[in-house]
Amino acid sequence: MPALTVLYDPLCGLCRRAHGWIAEQPKLVELSFVPIKSEEARHRFPNLDHARTLKDLTVISDQGAVYFGPKAWLMVLWSLSKYREWAYRLSSPELLPTTRRVVSLISQNRYQISRASGLSR
Amino acid sequence: MTLGITTYLIYLAVSIALTVWVARTLHKNGRVFLVDVFHGNEALADSVNHLLVVGFYLINFGYVSLALKLGYNVATAQEGIEALSVKVGMVLIVLGGMHFFNLFIFSRMRRRASLQNGPPPIAPDGFTVVQEA
Numbered sequence: 001m002p003a004l005t006v007l008y009d010p011l012c013g014l015c016r017r018a019h020g021w022i023a024e025q026p027k028l029v030e031l032s033f034v035p036i037k038s039e040e041a042r043h044r045f046p047n048l049d050h051a052r053t054l055k056d057l058t059v060i061s062d063q064g065a066v067y068f069g070p071k072a073w074l075m076v077l078w079s080l081s082k083y084r085e086w087a088y089r090l091s092s093p094e095l096l097p098t099t100r101r102v103v104s105l106i107s108q109n110r111y112q113i114s115r116a117s118g119l120s121r
Numbered sequence: 122m123t124l125g126i127t128t129y130l131i132y133l134a135v136s137i138a139l140t141v142w143v144a145r146t147l148h149k150n151g152r153v154f155l156v157d158v159f160h161g162n163e164a165l166a167d168s169v170n171h172l173l174v175v176g177f178y179l180i181n182f183g184y185v186s187l188a189l190k191l192g193y194n195v196a197t198a199q200e201g202i203e204a205l206s207v208k209v210g211m212v213l214i215v216l217g218g219m220h221f222f223n224l225f226i227f228s229r230m231r232r233r234a235s236l237q238n239g240p241p242p243i244a245p246d247g248f249t250v251v252q253e254a
Binding site: 028043044045046047048060061062063064065066067068071074075077078081084085087088090091 | 236237239241242243245246247248249250251252253
């Protein structure tokens with residue numbers, strides 16, 4: 001079974017909430033979570049563009065393949081047994097542009113969304 | 122033996138023969154699908170295959186038996202053949218429906234199984250060095 005590492009933003013309430021939800025889902029692929037900008041993140045991925053991980057969710061496979069933003073979200077869906085079909089659906093040529101737009105919109109406004117929905121403490 | 126009884130007997134013979142033929146086809150050709158679905162576990166595939174065929178027989182013979190009664194007397198040979206064609210036609214349609222339903226189940230099981238070892242949905246943005254934790 002391949003393994004994926006998810007670099008997430010622990011300062012954003014929405015991301016913490018998503019992290020909790022993902023952690024509870026049955027998985028087809030092993031997922032581990034590492035907070036962005038942490039010692040562990042820098043140590044494990046010395047050559048990674050860490051500035052970019054501030055902007056986008058980042059997923060890295062154990063082979064070193066890096067996925068940013070919408071692609072990272074698709075990889076997370078792909079790793080969950082209940083949502084693998086959705087990962088294929090959302091990454092089809094017809095839906096990929098919409099997926100990108102929606103994910104970047106949420107990602108860019110994640111602090112506002114967290115505040116508005118009362119998820120940030 | 123009256124014409125009515127003859128019609129019934131021919132109906133039963135034809136229906137049973139058709140059901141057995143379709144069930145055997147299903148049994149023989151469905152096995153490959155199931156072996157694939159269960160990742161080469163042939164014992165499990167054979168077991169599921171057999172159970173599916175038993176259900177298939179039960180439903181079809183149940184229908185054949187329920188649909189036997191004609192409800193009127195057959196006076197001429199022409200009437201007998203007409204009655205027979207309606208009854209056998211209905212059996213054929215039910216068999217066809219059941220057969221496609223079975224195919225649908227096979228293909229769905231197979232799709233589920235193939236999803237489990239599906240490749241990543243998209244190509245990565247790049248590659249990086251990974252240090253052991």
